Every structure is written in structure tokens, then in C-alpha cells.
Amino acid sequence: MKITTPTLLLDKQKALRNISRMVDKARRNKVRLRPHFKTHQSVQVGEWFREAGVEAITVSSVRMARYFANHGWNDIMVAFPANVLEMESINELASRIKLHLIAVNQETVTALAQGLQHPVQLSLKIDTGYRRTGILATNYAEVDAIVKLIREQEKLQFAGFVVHDGHTYKQTDADAIQTIFNTSVYQLHLLRERYKAKFPNLQLSIGDTPSCSIVENIQGVDEIRPGNFVFYDLTQQRIGSCAFEDIAVCMACPVVAKHPDRGEIILYGGSVHFSKDVILQEDGSSIYGRVVELTENGWTESLEGIEVVSLSQEHGVVKASPELFRKYNIGDLMYVLPVHSCLTADLMQGYLTTEGEPIEHLTGLPHRELNS
Amino acid sequence: MKITTPTLLLDKQKALRNISRMVDKARRNKVRLRPHFKTHQSVQVGEWFREAGVEAITVSSVRMARYFANHGWNDIMVAFPANVLEMESINELASRIKLHLIAVNQETVTALAQGLQHPVQLSLKIDTGYRRTGILATNYAEVDAIVKLIREQEKLQFAGFVVHDGHTYKQTDADAIQTIFNTSVYQLHLLRERYKAKFPNLQLSIGDTPSCSIVENIQGVDEIRPGNFVFYDLTQQRIGSCAFEDIAVCMACPVVAKHPDRGEIILYGGSVHFSKDVILQEDGSSIYGRVVELTENGWTESLEGIEVVSLSQEHGVVKASPELFRKYNIGDLMYVLPVHSCLTADLMQGYLTTEGEPIEHLTGLPHRELNS
Structure with missing residues (x-):
């Protein structure tokens, strides 16, 4: 399935592992x-x-x-x-x-x-x-x-x-x-x-x-x-509830512009996709997402030197180190871990597993299907 | 039409007036x-x-x-x-x-x-x-x-x-x-x-x-x-683009709890309804919405001494003066002007006019209806 617009990827194996760990912990603790x-x-x-x-x-x-x-x-x-x-x-x-x-x-x-x-x-x-x-x-x-x-x-x-x-x-x-x-x-x-x-x-x-x-x-x-x-998500990783590698959802966003004068890459992917939830850094700066790279069966840990620093309705602004800036081209997809997976999923109205299976979300359904 | 869950009200007369003003300004300026x-x-x-x-x-x-x-x-x-x-x-x-x-x-x-x-x-x-x-x-x-x-x-x-x-x-x-x-x-x-x-x-x-x-x-x-x-919306009112009375959308939210110890009222209406967009006040506090009262054919200007001060996924927290706190009861609706009408409309997936007419929004439609 070719991705052409902002899409919420779901790594089913990670989600299954997260489920299984919590199920085991509950059983262990009765x-x-x-x-x-x-x-x-x-x-x-x-x-x-x-x-x-x-x-x-x-x-x-x-x-x-x-x-x-x-x-x-x-x-x-x-x-x-x-x-x-x-x-x-x-x-x-x-x-x-x-x-x-x-x-x-x-x-x-x-x-x-x-x-x-x-x-x-x-x-x-x-x-x-x-x-x-x-x-x-x-x-x-x-x-x-x-x-x-x-x-x-x-x-x-x-x-x-x-x-x-x-x-x-x-x-x-x-x-x-x-x-x-x-x-x-x-x-x-x-x-x-x-x-x-x-x-x-x-x-x-x-x-x-x-x-x-x-x-x-x-x-x-x-x-x-x-x-x-x-x-x-990134919020839980920061709290210490999980490691980066446990985050089971990731946004795929088309790269639409690059601004070498300030090392910024523009994504098709904004607050109507991610939500405006933010991580405030100790230095006062804001992070709206962290970038990973796709692998054969999932994605890497979050990259250093590249992050989503601002969102407007459909635009995401990514600040990148010179080296990572050069790696991305117009028409590429960039993969971003969300700050708050609940709100991102609520906005995206559906998922695509890394194996290519579409997964439904309540908000993507017409209201009439809920009244049966 | 009885409102039972968070609902985005649209005052058609205000929207028509906003449209007509901009159309006139464009004509005047050719x-x-x-x-x-x-x-x-x-x-x-x-x-x-x-x-x-x-x-x-x-x-x-x-x-x-x-x-x-x-x-x-x-x-x-x-x-x-x-x-x-x-x-x-x-x-x-x-x-x-x-x-x-x-x-x-x-x-x-x-x-x-x-x-x-x-x-x-x-x-x-x-x-x-x-x-x-x-x-x-x-x-x-x-x-x-x-x-x-x-x-x-x-x-x-x-x-x-x-x-x-x-x-x-x-x-x-x-x-x-x-x-x-x-x-x-x-x-x-x-x-x-x-x-x-x-x-x-x-x-x-x-x-x-x-x-x-x-x-x-x-x-x-x-x-x-x-x-x-x-x-x-409230953002534009703060900028000076409009007066409170020009804001043509308003959220109706059920009151579900009251906390007299801290003058807080809990609404069914959170970040999945309003979005997390915020107005930062000069004193450092945040506002996520301002409260109005419904009138026979619309709503009042925003009330003093009552505002939405925090949002989580479905909860809105309203801080109210003692007098306004007493006015609201569990099971009432509270009416809230949004901070950012574009994002609120995008989340709410539809409107109800103050005359009771449902109005559709693209995000409330199943994708398949868009492919025709």
C-alpha cells in the first residue's frame, strides 16, 4: 500500500508485546x-x-x-x-x-x-x-x-x-x-x-x-x-513508563519543503494529524515529535539531531542537523513518533499496520453505524 | 434537538454577517x-x-x-x-x-x-x-x-x-x-x-x-x-480581528461534576473536542475557552469570572467565581467559545445551528464518500 498522505503506522508486534506484558503483570499480581x-x-x-x-x-x-x-x-x-x-x-x-x-x-x-x-x-x-x-x-x-x-x-x-x-x-x-x-x-x-x-x-x-x-x-x-x-508514546518514554522501542505507533509524513538557510524541513503533517500536545524541554523549547527511520519490520529508535519543533494546521516543522537535513528529499516520507498517541489516533481516524493491514478507529466511522 | 453530548453550535446569522462583511470589503477594494x-x-x-x-x-x-x-x-x-x-x-x-x-x-x-x-x-x-x-x-x-x-x-x-x-x-x-x-x-x-x-x-x-x-x-x-x-474565535478576538460578538461557533458541553472546595466545574468536553490550542495570559495562566450564556437567538458576550483552565482527553476544567459556580448544576449545559475554531470544527466532525439544523463537516464523512 503506497503512502501518499499523513498516515498512522501501527507496529502490531510491538502492540502485541505491550499487551502481553501488561496481561502477564496483571496475572502475576492476581x-x-x-x-x-x-x-x-x-x-x-x-x-x-x-x-x-x-x-x-x-x-x-x-x-x-x-x-x-x-x-x-x-x-x-x-x-x-x-x-x-x-x-x-x-x-x-x-x-x-x-x-x-x-x-x-x-x-x-x-x-x-x-x-x-x-x-x-x-x-x-x-x-x-x-x-x-x-x-x-x-x-x-x-x-x-x-x-x-x-x-x-x-x-x-x-x-x-x-x-x-x-x-x-x-x-x-x-x-x-x-x-x-x-x-x-x-x-x-x-x-x-x-x-x-x-x-x-x-x-x-x-x-x-x-x-x-x-x-x-x-x-x-x-x-x-x-x-x-x-x-x-514520547510522553510515556519521558516519564519512564517505556523505552523508545516500545512505542508502537508512528506517523508517516510526506516531505514537502526544505529550508537550508535554517536547517528546517516541512512535513505534510500538522496539528490536525498529531494534535497540539507537546513536550516542554528543560531549555524551554518544545518538541512535537521525534524522528525514526523505517526498517524491514518496524522502525529504529529515535534519531539524535532531528525533531518536530512546531505544528500548524497541516504543516509540521522539523529542525535537523546538517547531516540529517541532507538525507531527506522532497517527496520522501519522514517517520515521526507522536507526543500523545491517544490524541494522534483520535485525529487520524485509522491505522495502517507495518504489514499493510488497514485498522479502523471509531472516529473514522460514520455516526449511523454506531446506532445499531 | 436535545443536546446530550459535546456539540458544536453554529450561529448561522453571525457566520452570514462575517461572510457578507468580507465579501463587501473585497468588492470595495476590487x-x-x-x-x-x-x-x-x-x-x-x-x-x-x-x-x-x-x-x-x-x-x-x-x-x-x-x-x-x-x-x-x-x-x-x-x-x-x-x-x-x-x-x-x-x-x-x-x-x-x-x-x-x-x-x-x-x-x-x-x-x-x-x-x-x-x-x-x-x-x-x-x-x-x-x-x-x-x-x-x-x-x-x-x-x-x-x-x-x-x-x-x-x-x-x-x-x-x-x-x-x-x-x-x-x-x-x-x-x-x-x-x-x-x-x-x-x-x-x-x-x-x-x-x-x-x-x-x-x-x-x-x-x-x-x-x-x-x-x-x-x-x-x-x-x-x-x-x-x-x-x-478567541484567538482572533485577542489579536483584534473581531469582537466577541462576531464569534459564530460555540461548544455546548454537559456539566458532570462540581468541586466547591476549589470553585471548579467539570465539563464533558476535552482536548478531543476543543483541541489543545491555548491562549497564554500575561500572568502565565492558560485559557482553553470562555463561557457564554445562551439567549433566544444566539449567545451572550463572554462572561467575566469563569473560564476553561485545563483540558484532558474528555474532561474540561472550568474555574468559576463563587456566584457563577452556584449557577451551574450537574446535568446543565455550559456554552464555551473555542480558542481555535478551525481545530475545534475539525475535531467535532459536524455542527448544529442555533436553529437546530445539522451541518456536515468533511472529517465526519467516511472516506469512501470522498472518492466519487
Whole structure:
């Protein structure tokens, strides 16, 4: 298959290896792996997980849940504070799969109780330090009140507590990530103890890729929900969650111009392809992607002396050393590791494996195919 | 139509007014308006331009050109350095419309000459100060060489010089934008003089929304190619290209959580909806959107004391004054003006007018519908 426009390449062998490592780690630690599918959003990549023994998944929207439910997934958690405006879609899903929702306040619990026609699993999202959303782990009065409210509702089955430690993304120190993980587990453990008399089967679930990649002994929780690890990216490499060689997606971008006066190469590949996510360097400069070279069955590690330094809507600007500048010609393809694989995949609307197989992505599908 | 998930609202009356103002300005100045359609990427919005008398358009990709060609547009410029890997698609388009391409180097001219089966208009992209891509305006040796090369090619019709002054986006001073415009016109004028003996009909074309919005006397060029002005956004308001009341698109986002301890409201609406484009404030803080209230036939100006301060994949975090914090409840919709309307529209894959009419966007269409 000849590549002529920006294309997201997927190294299936690397993705399979990333999946297999996380599956093994979960088995070793006797925790359930409920991978977050928002990274790949692809029914085919989902099948690779199924073949590795995964049965329960996480998604970030009701639309995504419907897509995977339409492809045979029957145990799905929507790991986003339940949006009560989508009651009709929630009911449709709850009528046919084991649906898990998340609440962070009493208003949502009340609205769900009023609108639900089928039982759903409901977990409380706990904030153990990220401060994006969730009930503060020490706000026992609020947790007590919500748990009491859930108990009174026929259609709500109180399932446990979930955490997403997004603040691990600000770390580059494995010890710091281990401490964040330990702190969350400690706080979740106290919550479970508090309610175990009335709810003996409460599940503790934790979610971020840095913790799940870096922590070796995942003790004290029942479930992990990492997502990004299936592809990884430059952000995860910088955090220390993965090596360059684990990054399983790579953009192929046509070279359209060269500017020898400033050592810059212009790619067809901009913010509508990569997203504007950036890595800020210690010297204050920004990196929007790192360049690799294609090999017979994949690509090399990232090259030194060449990087994507700026993006506009369709243009990518690459700064290159004189030697690498000379290597690229107009009409060549340049291969770029993305800063944030989830957002790049969301924009690209599909993949091409390095073996030439097209792989679908939810955003590339017309909405009507999702309503069946 | 009940809104239940993040939805991009389009105020048709504002868009029509923005279109009509630019059409009038072009007529007054006797320049051709060749609007850039990459902002809206919508066949229906395109029709509003056609009804205002527009016949020639600009796009940023061959795919976008094909979409509009399939809907009756016959004079299309792809304002991106020609990607010679797409020769097959270029030929298909050139066989049925008046196609304008852009070159910034000799290699591209040579490759086009070898691959083209039908005549195309070719302009040279000149860099008059932005330093993204283009031939430096004072690099006469290079322009001479490329012009000579074009003259020798049967299928290439040398059309003129185009500029995109993207550096106006860094300005908030109307005088600075006027000076950037004057400088570009001066340099383009010299280029035209240089070649007018051999090419008496060379066209000068200039492109950015800030210049085209702020400069009143658009003298010295033949054509303007602004795009963003159809919707405008917070970036343009900050530059001074428009007032808040001219912004014609607005995101409707469900409120899913409230955190009274820090005055933060969580929206269903994140970087996969808005894009990560940001406005950096003088105090170092970041703004990802400003909040308005819906009115009977549109929305208010942006409210003081409430703004989107952070985005992750699906979450938007809104910081609100105590008074505004109290006004919003779980399950409400919040209405947010985007930082960059082009990228938000590209992600949202479609619009809903304030009168309830769905409007399509190229990215929401399956690829196969584009190949007809």
C-alpha cells in the first residue's frame, strides 16, 4: 500500500508485546486487567486484547461503549463521571451488557436512580491527589452520604472505588510514581474497610499507564485500567513508563519543503494529524515529535539531531542537523513518533499496520453505524 | 434537538454577517475573495459563500479539494506546498476543475512536470516574514530559477505569488498588522514587476484573517484568502480581528461534576473536542475557552469570572467565581467559545445551528464518500 498522505503506522508486534506484558503483570499480581480502550478505539486492536484473555474493558464515553458493545464486549466501564443527559443511551446499553458507571456526586446518583430502567454497576471515583475530579479520599462525610444514597436505589449496584492518578504524568521519577501508587492504595484500602461490613465485595480499581508500567508489585487493588500502554508514546518514554522501542505507533509524513538557510524541513503533517500536545524541554523549547527511520519490520529508535519543533494546521516543522537535513528529499516520507498517541489516533481516524493491514478507529466511522 | 453530548453550535446569522462583511470589503477594494474553506470544511457553509457571490476557493489538502469539487466548486487552490506523492489524486482533480497548486522549490516543479496529465495553475509561495515555509522574498536567484523551470513545462501555467502572513497571529497591535501587510505587498509588488514582461497577468494573493480583517484598504494585491473569519474565535478576538460578538461557533458541553472546595466545574468536553490550542495570559495562566450564556437567538458576550483552565482527553476544567459556580448544576449545559475554531470544527466532525439544523463537516464523512 503506497503512502501518499499523513498516515498512522501501527507496529502490531510491538502492540502485541505491550499487551502481553501488561496481561502477564496483571496475572502475576492476581489483579483484573480492564484495559482502557480510549487509546486505540479500534475493534481490531480490541480483538488482540481478547485473544490475550481480556474480557472486561474501560472506555471514556457512552458512544465508545456502544461501539465495543456492538462488537461483542459485554463488560464495559465508562470511566468518566456519568453524564445524566445521556440516560437514553445508557439505558439502551444497560439493557444488553454489564455496564459500569462512575459517580462523583449525589446529584448524579439521584438522576441515575430516577432514569435507569436496567441495573448498572456504580463505582465512586476517588481523588487521591490528581485534583481533576472525584470525591476527595478524606471526605468521608460525602462518601458516607453517597454510599447511603446508592444503597437505597434498586437499579444501582455499588461496585467499589476507582482512581485515576493523572498526576503521575507530571513525574519522571519512578520512586515518585511508586509513592503516588502506594498513597492511592492506602486511601482506597481505608475506604473499603469503612464499608466492607455492608458491602463485602467492593472492588478497588486504579488506572494510569505510568503506575501500571512502573510499579512491579501491584498489591492492594483488584483491578487496573491502563490504556496508553498498548501504543505508548514520547510522553510515556519521558516519564519512564517505556523505552523508545516500545512505542508502537508512528506517523508517516510526506516531505514537502526544505529550508537550508535554517536547517528546517516541512512535513505534510500538522496539528490536525498529531494534535497540539507537546513536550516542554528543560531549555524551554518544545518538541512535537521525534524522528525514526523505517526498517524491514518496524522502525529504529529515535534519531539524535532531528525533531518536530512546531505544528500548524497541516504543516509540521522539523529542525535537523546538517547531516540529517541532507538525507531527506522532497517527496520522501519522514517517520515521526507522536507526543500523545491517544490524541494522534483520535485525529487520524485509522491505522495502517507495518504489514499493510488497514485498522479502523471509531472516529473514522460514520455516526449511523454506531446506532445499531 | 436535545443536546446530550459535546456539540458544536453554529450561529448561522453571525457566520452570514462575517461572510457578507468580507465579501463587501473585497468588492470595495476590487480584490477577489478566494476564502479558505479549511476552517468550516462544510458543503453547506460553502453554499452560504456561493450565495454571497464567491466562485473561487482555497483548501489545505487534496482530499478537501476533492470534497468541494464533488459539490460543484470548479476553481480551487490547494494552499499547501504541493505534495508530489499525491500525483494520482492531483491528476484526477486537474482533469475536471481549474486546479491551483503551490510550489516552494524546484524539485516539486520538476516532479509535477513529470507527473501531470492535465494543466494546472501554479503559484509560488513567498515568505515575506512568517518563516514557516515559502521562498524568501529577497531570494531572487531562486525565484528566477523556478520561474525559468515553470516556463519550460507544458502543463504548468505560472499564475503568480501567494503569501500567508501567519506572523500576524503573534500580534495584538493593529499598526503592526498593517505594517506586516504593507511589507508583504511591497515585496510581492517587486516580484511582479520583475516578471511582468514575460507574464503580464501574474496574480498577487495574500491570506491571513488578521490582515484581511484589520486592514481597511487592501490595495496592491489581486486576491485575498482568509478563512477563519467565517467563524472567528478567541484567538482572533485577542489579536483584534473581531469582537466577541462576531464569534459564530460555540461548544455546548454537559456539566458532570462540581468541586466547591476549589470553585471548579467539570465539563464533558476535552482536548478531543476543543483541541489543545491555548491562549497564554500575561500572568502565565492558560485559557482553553470562555463561557457564554445562551439567549433566544444566539449567545451572550463572554462572561467575566469563569473560564476553561485545563483540558484532558474528555474532561474540561472550568474555574468559576463563587456566584457563577452556584449557577451551574450537574446535568446543565455550559456554552464555551473555542480558542481555535478551525481545530475545534475539525475535531467535532459536524455542527448544529442555533436553529437546530445539522451541518456536515468533511472529517465526519467516511472516506469512501470522498472518492466519487
